[in-house]
Amino acid sequence: MIKVTLPDGSVKEMAQGVTPMDVAKNISEGLARNVISASYNGTTIETTTTLTTDGTLILFTWNDVAGKKAFWHSTSHVMAQALEELYPGIKLTLGPAIDNGFYYDVDFGDQKITDADFKKIEDRVLEISREKHEFKMRSVSKAEALNVYKNNEYKTELISNLEDGTITFCDHANFFDLCRGGHIPNTGIIKAMKILSVAGAYWRGDEKNKQLTRVYGISFPKQKDLTDYLELLEEAKRRDHRKLGKELDLFHFSQKVGQGLPLWLPKGAALRDRLEQFLKKAQKKAGYEQVVTPHIGMKDLYVTSGHYAKYGADSFQPIHTPAEGEEFLLKPMNCPHHCEIYNARPWSYKDLPKRYAEFGTVYRYEQSGELHGLTRVRGFTQDDAHIFCTPDQLDAEFKNVIDLVLYVFGSLGFENFTAQVSVRDLDNPDKYIGSVENWEKAENAIISAAKDKGLNYVIEAGEAAFYGPKLDFMVKDALGRSWQLGTIQVDYNLPERFELSYKGADDKLHRPVMIHRAPFGSMERFIAILLEHTAGNFPIWLMPEQAIILSLSEKYENYAKKVLDLLENHEIRALIDNRNETIGKKIREAEMKKYPFMLIVGEEEEKNGTISVRQRGQEGKGNISVTIEEFAAIINEEINKTLKQF
Ligand SMILES: [Zn+2]
Numbered sequence: 055m056i057k058v059t060l061p062d063g064s065v066k067e068m069a070q071g072v073t074p075m076d077v078a079k080n081i082s083e084g085l086a087r088n089v090i091s092a093s094y095n096g097t098t099i100e101t102t103t104t105l106t107t108d109g110t111l112i113l114f115t116w117n118d119v120a121g122k123k124a125f126w127h128s129t130s131h132v133m134a135q136a137l138e139e140l141y142p143g144i145k146l147t148l149g150p151a152i153d154n155g156f157y158y159d160v161d162f163g164d165q166k167i168t169d170a171d172f173k174k175i176e177d178r179v180l181e182i183s184r185e186k187h188e189f190k191m192r193s194v195s196k197a198e199a200l201n202v203y204k205n206n207e208y209k210t211e212l213i214s215n216l217e218d219g220t221i222t223f224c225d226h227a228n229f230f231d232l233c234r235g236g237h238i239p240n241t242g243i244i245k246a247m248k249i250l251s252v253a254g255a256y257w258r259g260d261e262k263n264k265q266l267t268r269v270y271g272i273s274f275p276k277q278k279d280l281t282d283y284l285e286l287l288e289e290a291k292r293r294d295h296r297k298l299g300k301e302l303d304l305f306h307f308s309q310k311v312g313q314g315l316p317l318w319l320p321k322g323a324a325l326r327d328r329l330e331q332f333l334k335k336a337q338k339k340a341g342y343e344q345v346v347t348p349h350i351g352m353k354d355l356y357v358t359s360g361h362y363a364k365y366g367a368d369s370f371q372p373i374h375t376p377a378e379g380e381e382f383l384l385k386p387m388n389c390p391h392h393c394e395i396y397n398a399r400p401w402s403y404k405d406l407p408k409r410y411a412e413f414g415t416v417y418r419y420e421q422s423g424e425l426h427g428l429t430r431v432r433g434f435t436q437d438d439a440h441i442f443c444t445p446d447q448l449d450a451e452f453k454n455v456i457d458l459v460l461y462v463f464g465s466l467g468f469e470n471f472t473a474q475v476s477v478r479d480l481d482n483p484d485k486y487i488g489s490v491e492n493w494e495k496a497e498n499a500i501i502s503a504a505k506d507k508g509l510n511y512v513i514e515a516g517e518a519a520f521y522g523p524k525l526d527f528m529v530k531d532a533l534g535r536s537w538q539l540g541t542i543q544v545d546y547n548l549p550e551r552f553e554l555s556y557k558g559a560d561d562k563l564h565r566p567v568m569i570h571r572a573p574f575g576s577m578e579r580f581i582a583i584l585l586e587h588t589a590g591n592f593p594i595w596l597m598p599e600q601a602i603i604l605s606l607s608e609k610y611e612n613y614a615k616k617v618l619d620l621l622e623n624h625e626i627r628a629l630i631d632n633r634n635e636t637i638g639k640k641i642r643e644a645e646m647k648k649y650p651f652m653l654i655v656g657e658e659e660e661k662n663g664t665i666s667v668r669q670r671g672q673e674g675k676g677n678i679s680v681t682i683e684e685f686a687a688i689i690n691e692e693i694n695k696t697l698k699q700f
């Protein structure tokens with residue numbers, strides 16, 4: 055008999071040689087029907103693998119990430135089979151599961167695969183799937199494996215790096231593939247499959263190697279899941295921030311300026327400015343002070359901070375002054391500069407905490423292939439701040455920062471978020487700097503603040519940085535995609551390195567604790583996420599222009615200007631479209647530019663001193679005729695729905 059421990063802690067005594075599927079059946083027939091993959095003592099296994107020792111078993115279904123991965127990886131085997139049949143002589147390489155689906159890298163030789171071929175491959179995959187072939191693992195000697203793949207230099211390379219006795223093949227139908235394992239029970243549960251795209255990919259990601267064809271696919275246990283997924287993909291394309299950024303005139307990339315360096319157009323700059331003002335106002339209330347630091351710093355500054363040792367070789371290389379031989383680096387982080395601001399004078403414990411905030415622009419080298427719109431750039435502005443406090447103040451400071459982060463999320467319409475508290479790995483105390491007492495204080499402060507503020511959080515042991523524990527926020531956008539946003543991080547390292555101190559009540563010098571925090575993360579990334587979350591329909595308080603005045607003809611230009619003046623008196627941001635175009639065309643364009651309110655003015659309105667208001671996306675409702683005062687009340691009510699007082 056062996057002891058099989060389940061995730062809920064219960065232990066089952068089972069006969070030696072049972073399989074995960076047997077255990078599932080022992081629990082319930084319903085579970086057995088849904089189990090598609092398993093892990094034993096942390097290793098992925100087949101549902102048919104026999105268990106011979108005591109251990110911890112996890113059974114996965116489609117609803118688990120590991121279940122999906124097994125499902126997708128298994129489909130990659132079926133797709134490989136279909137490809138081999140349809141393109142004889144191709145060389146298969148690797149076919150792993152990824153976050154959304156799977157791919158297979160294939161050397162097609164002289165043959166070509168195009169979009170037009172996708173359908174026939176998908177049809178063949180589903181045909182094979184319906185035949186309900188079991189996936190079976192088989193051990194193979196190194197010599198045999200090398201012989202089988204003697205015409206495939208890629209598999210030969212993979213096998214050469216494996217040890218004899220550890221090599222396995224996976225069989226299904228009349229197809230086999232070199233594979234470590236981790237499959238669903240049989241092909242029959244693959245009910246829907248789609249090839250998403252093909253792209254070039256170098257063998258093992260090295261551009262010196264041959265370029266292969268990467269075939270991306272995805273599969274599901276239900277046709278409806280595939281339909282939903284494809285709809286989501288379409289919607290994500292419509293919401294792509296790079297596309298919206300162009301349509302809304304927010305930002306631009308110029309090859310002349312350099313890749314990964316966004317240029318903010320007037321409307322985008324206004325949007326950024328509004329976000330900055332919003333955060334600055336709340337930060338002022340929360341006791342932050344604004345500081346400004348230069349875009350470069352002496353190389354020595356980053357040697358002191360430790361950033362140079364860690365990232366120096368992979369960043370922008372030092373800038374040399376012409377005569378003095380000084381070396382400067384483009385600022386990759388604001389923290390070292392803020393440490394030196396703290397060091398500008400001595401402090402007493404009565405002065406703390408000090409909270410220095412800066413919209414600090416930093417530069418980090420990213421490979422050109424890694425750059426992506428505003429989410430991966432080479433120059434970006436962090437909504438950065440550093441808090442210097444005593445260990446006893448950590449608790450209150452954490453609560454203060456969480457309040458600010460929640461205020462930011464609430465005002466911008468992110469309602470669905472979770473938090474992760476990263477703490478030490480208690481088995482590896484040597485990994486961390488700072489005293490055990492301080493770590494305990496900091497971890498307890500974070501957890502009690504998270505609890506106190508009602509956050510939905512998980513604690514991850516061993517995920518803390520060597521210099522301190524942290525709290526990260528993950529938001530889910532309107533399409534259900536997860537993004538990491540704000541982070542709050544305790545740091546015992548930089549105060550040491552910069553020899554920061556304050557005089558305590560005991561008249562002795564002590565080290566302050568430092569907190570790094572950025573609710574947005576960076577302006578660039580945040581605006582990208584906000585664009586995709588809202589599809590460009592920002593909360594009204596944030597819109598660069600909240601209303602557009604559409605004149606029925608040029609005759610009403612003066613009245614339109616008068617309306618604009620009155621709106622400005624009410625601090626409503628608006629502009630006039632006085633072009634000699636039909637009102638229908640003006641409305642269509644205003645809708646596309648996402649102005650929340652369209653204010654139509656013509657003869658009637660001029661006579662009565664009113665405007666005819668049309669709200670974006672509410673075509674059916676008809677326009678309402680109101681005075682400017684009434685409109686100001688409407689717009690303020692809309693603003694107050696999202697933007698609360700901090
Ligand atoms: Zn496999």
Ligand SMILES: [Zn+2]
Nearest residue numbers: 388389440570
């Ligand atoms: Zn920092």
